[in-house]
Amino acid sequence: xxKEVIRVVAAVIEHDGRYLITQRNAxxxxxxxxxxxxxxxxxxxxxxxxxxxxxxxxxxxxxxVGPKLGEHVHDYTTYQVQLTMYSCRLPAEARPYPATxxxxxxxxxxxxxxxxxxxxxxxxMSKLLGLxxx
Numbered sequence: 831x832x833k834e835v836i837r838v839v840a841a842v843i844e845h846d847g848r849y850l851i852t853q854r855n856a857x858x859x860x861x862x863x864x865x866x867x868x869x870x871x872x873x874x875x876x877x878x879x880x881x882x883x884x885x886x887x888x889x890x891x892x893x894x895v896g897p898k899l900g901e902h903v904h905d906y907t908t909y910q911v912q913l914t915m916y917s918c919r920l921p922a923e924a925r926p927y928p929a930t931x932x933x934x935x936x937x938x939x940x941x942x943x944x945x946x947x948x949x950x951x952x953x954x955m956s957k958l959l960g961l962x963x964x
Contacts, residue, residue, distance in 0.1 A: 834909040838950075839881040840868035841893055841918040848936035850920075851945060852888055855932050862932060864945040866915065877914055885918070889926035889934060893918040904950035911950045 843850040843866075852867045854860055869884030871877055878895050885893050896917040904911045920926065928934045937945065 833905070835903075836909055836911050837871040837877075837880075838868060838911055838913045839871055839877045839884065840866040840913060840915045840951075841881055841885050841895075842866055842899055842915050843893060843918045843920055845920065845936065848938055849942075850889070850926060850934060850936055851942075852928065852934045853932040854948075855930075860948045863948050863951075864935075865947055865951050867931070867934075877916070881916055881918070888929055888931050890929035891920060891924040891926050893920055893924075902950065906949075913950050 841850075850867065851864045854863050854865065856862055867885045867888045868881060869888065871880040875883075881895055882892060885891070896919060899915040899917050901912065901914040904913065926934060935945075
């Protein structure tokens with residue numbers, strides 16, 4: 831039987847050399863792990879719309895969606911996650927806050943190692959760090 835494919839989008843928001851990461855809620859799947867803000871793409875939704883909706887829901891602010899940074903498919907036991915990351919910017923006046931996430935932090939790419947990310951994100955992160963550091 832084919833695994834369910836879950837499409838997920840994530841915003842890589844950089845400001846002054848730091849990146850915004852959010853912490854999953856204690857009652858979420860993969861509780862308390864860290865990730866870039868974003869979430870699931872609904873069946874008839876495009877990725878940009880999903881990203882705007884999910885990011886606003888999680889950190890309370892709209893973002894400007896930029897170019898796609900890359901995508902990665904990760905196999906979990908019973909499903910697959912297709913994760914697509916976009917470079918995003920916060921409007922100057924935006925003040926993100928943990929609207930529906932446990933916490934949020936601004937971290938340097940070097941500090942990513944101090945935080946635990948879900949397996950799907952881990953792979954994408956290494957790919958992304960390669961891109962960011964070059």
